[in-house]
Amino acid sequence: xxxxxxxxxxxxxxxxxxxxxxxxxxxxxxxxxxxxxxxxxxxxxxxxxxxxxxxxxxxxxxxxxxxxxxxxxxxxxxxxxxxxxxxxxxxxxxxxxxxxxxxxxxxxxxxxxxxxxxxxxxxxxxxxxxxxxxxxxxxxxxxxxxxxxxxxxxxxxxxxxxxxxxxxxxxxxxxxxxxxxxxxxxxxxxxxxxx
Numbered sequence: 001x002x003x004x005x006x007x008x009x010x011x012x013x014x015x016x017x018x019x020x021x022x023x024x025x026x027x028x029x030x031x032x033x034x035x036x037x038x039x040x041x042x043x044x045x046x047x048x049x050x051x052x053x054x055x056x057x058x059x060x061x062x063x064x065x066x067x068x069x070x071x072x073x074x075x076x077x078x079x080x081x082x083x084x085x086x087x088x089x090x091x092x093x094x095x096x097x098x099x100x101x102x103x104x105x106x107x108x109x110x111x112x113x114x115x116x117x118x119x120x121x122x123x124x125x126x127x128x129x130x131x132x133x134x135x136x137x138x139x140x141x142x143x144x145x146x147x148x149x150x151x152x153x154x155x156x157x158x159x160x161x162x163x164x165x166x167x168x169x170x171x172x173x174x175x176x177x178x179x180x181x182x183x184x185x186x187x188x189x190x191x192x193x194x195x
Contacts, residue, residue, distance in 0.1 A: 010051045014059045017042040021063035021146065025071030025121040034114035034190070035063070036149045037183075043153020053154060060146030064111070068121040068138045075125025095119060096127040103129065104137035111141030114190055 021035030042056040080092060099106045099120065107129075110120030124134050 008045055008050055010055075013042055013045050013051050014055055017056055018059040018063040021060060022067035022070070024064075025068045025118050026074065034117070035067075036114070036145075039146060039149040040153035040156065043150040043155075044157035046150070047154045047157025053150070056153075057147050057150045060150055061143050064142035064146045065139055068107075068111075068117075068142065069135070071118075071121030072125040072129075072131075072134055072138070075122035077125070079126050092119075092123060092126070095123045099124050099127045099129060104133050107134060107137040108141040108144075111145045117145075 016038050020038040024035040039056070039060045042051070042060065043053070045051055046053040046056045080089070095116075107120055107124055110116035121134075121138070
């Protein structure tokens with residue numbers, strides 16, 4: 001597994017680490033596929049020596065900030081027309097009210113939950129939040145989130161290396177099956193609409 005990660009083309013890794021978080025809020029891709037998965041893998045690739053750690057952090061931060069800025073601008077320009085139909089208007093009203101009441105801190109905190117990360121920038125634009133208020137909280141949230149997730153992925157890479165040294169082939173296969181199953185269950189649970 002570590003050899004596979006290490007041998008991924010560095011340009012591909014960094015492009016995905018930038019692109020998926022950038023698309024997360026600007027296209028609401030994060031409702032389906034959270035960008036943190038890509039950044040976690042980028043951190044693991046950095047640990048394996050495939051790319052420098054600083055480049056993964058930089059790409060993740062840039063993607064997070066620019067993607068949310070795009071989502072914000074789209075929300076300001078097009079409003080509710082671009083919100084997925086799966087999301088009820090009442091939830092959008094609640095989110096907009098929360099953003100109007102809490103302001104910038106809501107933008108910062110929204111960065112740390114997949115569904116909110118995909119929706120908050122657009123809803124901030126819809127709610128009439130000014131760019132001067134949105135930008136600093138968006139930047140701070142992007143820096144903290146992308147750096148933290150990258151470092152978690154880097155640490156997971158260290159754990160993978162230790163596990164690879166201590167586990168036999170059967171244990172590695174079992175671990176991989178559990179990780180895939182757990183990820184599938186987690187992704188499915190995140191897609192289930194909440195009342």
